[in-house]
Amino acid sequence: MAPQTRRMTFPNVVIERDTDSEPSSSDEEEEEEEVEEEEEKVVENKNEERMEEPLEAKKKGKTPITISLKKVCKVCKKVGHEAGFKGATYIDCPMKPCFLCKMPGHTTMACPHRVATEHGVIPAPRRNTRNPLEYVFERQFRPGVLRIKPAFVIPDEVTCAVIRYHSRRITCLEFHPTSNNVLLSGDKKGQVGVWDFGKVHEKMVYGHIHSCIVNNMRFNPTNDDSVYAASSDGTISCTDLETGISLSLMNLNPDGWQGPSSWRMLYGMDINSEKSLVLVADNFGFLYMVDTRSNNKIGEAILIHKKGSKVVGLHCNPVQPELLLSCGNDHFARIWDLRRMEAGSSLYDLAHKRVVNSAYFSPLSGSKILTTSQDNRLRIWDSIFGDLDSPSREIVHSHDFNRHLTPFKAEWDPKDPSESLVVIGRYISENYNGAALHPIDFIDISTGQLVAEVMDPNITTITPVNKLHPRDDVLASGSSRSLFIWRPKKSELVEQKVERKIVICDRAEKKQSRKYGNKSDDSDDDKFTSKGKKLKSNKPEWKLTRCSGKVKR
């Protein structure tokens, strides 16, 4: 029989069979299985390039097989090691820099940042050591911010409601400004979902507003029922959530598709309520302003980032809305004064090593800056009045770029009076009782400490989109096409007033049989597909999962 080669991903496997001894069974499938077994043996048997069929196999009367193979790493293509999942644990390629901190010389498993997120982080100073002028400014600017940080209130257990009505991955989330149980979600296809998670079945999906990625949404500050959205189709929409009627404020591609070099996409967006402006930025580095009263574009587009680079984030300072923060693919976050907007006139340029996925002023005082960069670092500037040449702190955290994932963005907890609690999804998985899970991390940005990891053993996908509720103890997450609402189990919040690290994962055993879980199990997930293929009318379109917690000190 001719030599067989198997799977392209398993290179250099050559099986030679002696021609004078026919197999006892000629069944192709059985042969295949035998070969599989032999491969396993060889792989386990150290690293030999060529080896003979073990003697016992010959004794058993099996066909003598000679196998030549090498252990080849799928990452660096070198022999002698293999990268990839071993059960629920990912083994790094030792030839590559650490997947977490990006430094050479160690793997993710041995990375000091993996063991302790605060590794190498210098905590924020307790006393104000800046000069008197800055102090006066700061007192005016941040009246409500507590000097002494209260302990975080983190539950031991949470419940998680899951719903799936998006047909493409979720790209952005927004809580309704006044209706506590309403969550808006945008997806890659351009659909906008409105979910009343207080009433299970109350959901609405608007599919006609945009034709591709919804990159950012903001509620109209003067009308709770209308929401603005910026999309890669090059338009800004304003949608009335009651009627579903949507109007387009601006269209950057009036002549339709003329090729990728001219197609403009809108990414960053924010609203300046003082000036009644919608600010948007495109994939070529330009900022546009639209008056929300007349729906007219104001002035010409202004180049605010490197020409031809994507501007992914815009944020107006919550206290001083004339201050604008932008960030983008040119590796910079920039601070601007809206009263003097012209190319090159930024007040500060905050340098990063890679693309900056998000840059936000702190939600209460507006005096801190938090950025998420694709170099796996969160950067914090403690005061916009202080030294902005370098960040006050860099926290190594796994939130790499992957083209198939919505970019990760660290989000402030708008309820934290000390402006130090931040939520962000984690890219790399951890082996939790045999399941590879990607938790949602709560990080104290004043120390770099991981305060809590939130996870559900049923949720095996990465959760890059997260938003904390402005008033309630609610976390909304977008993971692939699913939406989650996490809430603490009632009765627990009062008891737990200590700062601690919590792991919510004690049901992970359930997934032990699974190699590593990206595919849905026998759960109800499939019933929620947009195509409605497996949708059964008598089944609810959501599920509540209880996750009991375990405290790790």
Next chain:
DNA sequence: AGACAATGACTCC
């Protein structure tokens, strides 16, 4: 179970 596709940052030339 495996193949495949969707598709973005980055480097090199």
Next chain:
DNA sequence: TGGAGTCCCTTGTC
């Protein structure tokens, strides 16, 4: 400046 090639702990579908 742009095109080709590479990166290589995704996710869902067929």
